[in-house]
Amino acid sequence: MTEKVTFLHSGDIHLGAPMRGLQALDDQWTQRLQSAIAESFDRLLRAAITRQVDFVVIAGDSFDTSKASYGDCMHFFDGLQKLHQANIPVYLVAGNHDPYTSWAKDLDLLPPSAHFMGVGKPTFELFERDEKPLCLIGARSYFNQTWSDEKDIAEGISRQAAEQALESRALDAARAPFSVGIIHTGLDIDAKKAPAEEMDLLARGIDYWACGHLHKSLVRPDAHDPRIVFPGCIQGRTISETGRRGCFQVTLEKRGETSHASLEFVPLASVAFQKIKVDVSAAQTLADLARLVQATLFHENGQASCEDMVARVTLVGASGLHGFLSQPDVLERVRKRLNDAYPNFFCDTLVNCTQPLDGDLDEGEALPLDAASSDQDLMHYVQSELVHRGVTVPVALSRHVGDFQAAADARVRWMLKREPR
């Protein structure tokens, strides 16, 4: 019989996170979103119990901040208690959002089967089935919210180190066929949050690196084992974290001398976020426009694995409604109409990026665009203007200055094109 072990690999639960980037939530949707992450966590627990996995890995950032609400804390610890009652051990590490310092006072709330891993130095645990060693687990947590640039978060986590560390507890630990490493790392994508070298990790003799921190799922290398896997967050917490969210059900099995990991995505999100562009060039009236948006929302909802969806909708295309939509409050009325139409969808922002039908303004001819200015010039100019007006400079300025410039250009064109006052 082939040896195998099955576990749920999750991370970045971010319990208690307020949904960011939403500016028009009503009370009902505020309440809905307040409970969304907790519901997703409950789905994770249900998935672990119904799928009868061997154990659950939570790769950091269980809480959004070190100051989680009491209700969220109790919800989390009660959840681990349920897993304990179902005989499912949990191996969890602390991430940059919920470092060890925020756990220290509450570790006694963890049930016996929940293992808080790796404070200061790597921690190793042995998962046994029928009193036979099955999986070596090595992990390390964030101590406080910052990981020093001079340290490697995966340092000391290797199969060999795990065997040596566990030898004193179980003489036959080295016979465990599988090994899993758990770290909260930015890999080579976020260099500020405990980065790690992919090739270095793959050479540690670990069969599966269960990582956290990246909110979008990522598997490296894609084709062969061992793998470094990020499941992403279980519930989007900003309007930018769109699409399906969840965890991976990982099955490690022996194929000859090597271990193979099979990944199955388990959708857990309770509310999906979407950024949608809707071409409304075919719309003659606002009712047509609303229907088009509604149809697109339903189409997008088909891709998600949950009923409720919050969307940011950008209207594009050349439309006779362009001028009308540019008037104050028209977009807001359309947004309200959309939100009143179907209770499971919420349109937070409706952006008018339509073009006028007769707006064939010859770019560059009538309006000598400021093409000569570099992004840096623009940034300096905007920054000085903002500072002069006592406004702090947003981060988006440096990233999207080109977009702002294009939007400004469109705005000026529209102002020139509208009827003279």
Next chain:
Amino acid sequence: MTYYLEQIHARRFRRLADCTLGPFRPGMNVVFGPSESGKSTWASLVGALLFGAQEDRIAVGDRTIAPGSVEGSLHFCATSAFEDGAEKDDGASSPPPVVPPGLEIVRTNGAFDEKEARAVLEGVDASTYRGWFVFAAAEAPLSAAPVPLMVAPSVEVPSAALLAEVEQQIFDLSSPESDNPRSVARLEARLDQKRAQVNQSAKKVEKAKQQAREIRELTASAQEVSQRCEELDAQIEQGAAVRESLQKLDERLCILETERRSHEEERRNLETAPPSADDFSPQLLALDGMQERRLRDRLDEFAEAQEKMARLVEGAKQNEATSRAAYEALLEVQGQESSRLRQWGNKTFRTVISLVPLLVFLAAGIPLFIHGRHISSLSFTAMGLGLIMLAALLAAAAVMYLLRPDKSEELLEERCRDAQWVMLQDQKKLKSNLAEAELLDSECEAYLDQWGLAQAHGSLRQAKVLLDGAAEARAQMMASQQRRVALDLSIAANCEEGAQLRAEVAEHAAALDAALATDQCAPLLEAIDDDLRKKADQRQALQQLSDDLRQRIKECSLQLGQAAADKEFDSLKFQCERIRAQVRNSKHELIELILAKRLIERTLAAQQGADQPQVYREASRILAFVTQDQWNAIEVSSAGALVAKSAMEDPTPLDCLSSTTRQLVFFALRTALLLCADKAGPSLPVVIDDALALFDAPRLDRAAQVLAELSRRRQVIVFTSHRQTRQALCDAVADANCLEMPPLNPAATVL
């Protein structure tokens, strides 16, 4: 379509009331009037009718006037004069072409026809109009900064108005004074407020967590206290049990003491007052059971023998009585038939004879025998016995003698004898029996005496009574003896038990307190009571502590339940994030607007950049012409300030120029601007309100020539109170339209 101002009608404006100025013509128009004739008022009226009255007090020359309501109309006529104006150098004499009817811009308090105005203004706004088209005498309308040399706005090119609109939007989105709820400053203020609330709520959350930890600690403490309570309960229970045990021991010891004393008393009593045995001989008291049984058997035998003897004596007596009766009956019969007396005498004789020796022997033998027996002398006894036997033999012989019958009498006699014999026989037998009985009694008595039953005096019954009494006395003695033994044993056991109990007490004492070495219950009980009281006090204190702890746990749990259900913290965080998103959105829009502003400014600057060199060249030309090359150039310095250049001196900033020269520079700039920017407001008149008054005559002539050039491109209306100015202008422009100021008061004056 290009228009020119044909006529101004003032319905009501400042000092003007229902009066008209005109008609004007394309080209140069000179309105002459004395000071205080309302020239500046008419000059202001054009702008006021086009753009409305200025809200602030308006500077007119060296005085200011308050704004008022504007009512009136401007009548414009279409013209093609300026389209080829450049070519019409000498067309002064030609009459104005026939043009279609013009348009009327009417402004009343309640209405203004913007559409008509737009046709004339063509995008020129109030500031542009007042900056470019109005030349005032003592006015310094331009700062030292570069003149905003704009080309005329059009639908395709941003205007200053557009710039102002964008700037207004920027102001709305950024300024704390803005009323816009989307203003970054207002939103950030709200955000700060929410953040403060979040921090406040976070403190509550932290407090709740602290309470949760406190509950855990309190629960542990409560369990510990409960455990301690249980231990104390057990100790108290144990102490109570020990106390009870000790109390029982104490009671038992008391009982033992009492018993011991009672036993000792009893024993002393027994020793001092033994049961009475004086009534009984020591022999009787010393009888053992076997002896008593034998004695009783013997007494029974005696009794049986006496009874038997008594029966024999009784029988013998009966027999003797019977035989005597029979004999006496025979004797009686004999006496009756013969001589009974004789016979009786004979017989009596014989009887006496027979009986005397018998009696003698008997009288001698029996006492001898008894005496022998009494003294235990065999010889006397044997002698007595021999005498008795002899007496018996004599008796027998006497009987036989007596009983010797005669024939008839004999027979009777014989029968008498027989009867007598029988009688005697019976008497003897009786005697014998009596003797035996007496012997038996003696023997019995002797026996009784032998066994200490002398008090019975030979009475077997008495002897038995004595025996019973003795037995009873013996039993009592035995019982007394046994009781003593029992009491001794009991006292010993009592002492032993007492010792054991005291040992137990000592053990308890040692167990209770090693220092408390005692075998007395009382101090121990006192110590235990003391200990129990202390423990009960401790128990009560612990119970109180436990109750307090549980009360605190209950309170904390209640608060925690509320904290767990409290969504305020999350809700506030959401609100914060919502405001943050709104701030972000507003900032992004602000950036967009700032970039739009920059775009408009740079577009305008680019446009100006194309025109400015020409404008400055033209201005330099005009300045050189008017000053006769005294000042020959106007430029923008590297520092961005306007400077005037002369042939002799270094570039001079405008601030350092004389007021006349500065006025000349502005005149040259404006004129150059209007000459170059021919697209800007071609239908609007250039209104000059005595701006040439400071110029000396040569400069005035040359300035008039410059205005003449301008009048070929635009309509120029010069208000002046100086005749030389009018003259100079009329000299420069041959067909100049000269008008006189209308009187102020007439209801309607048409000049």
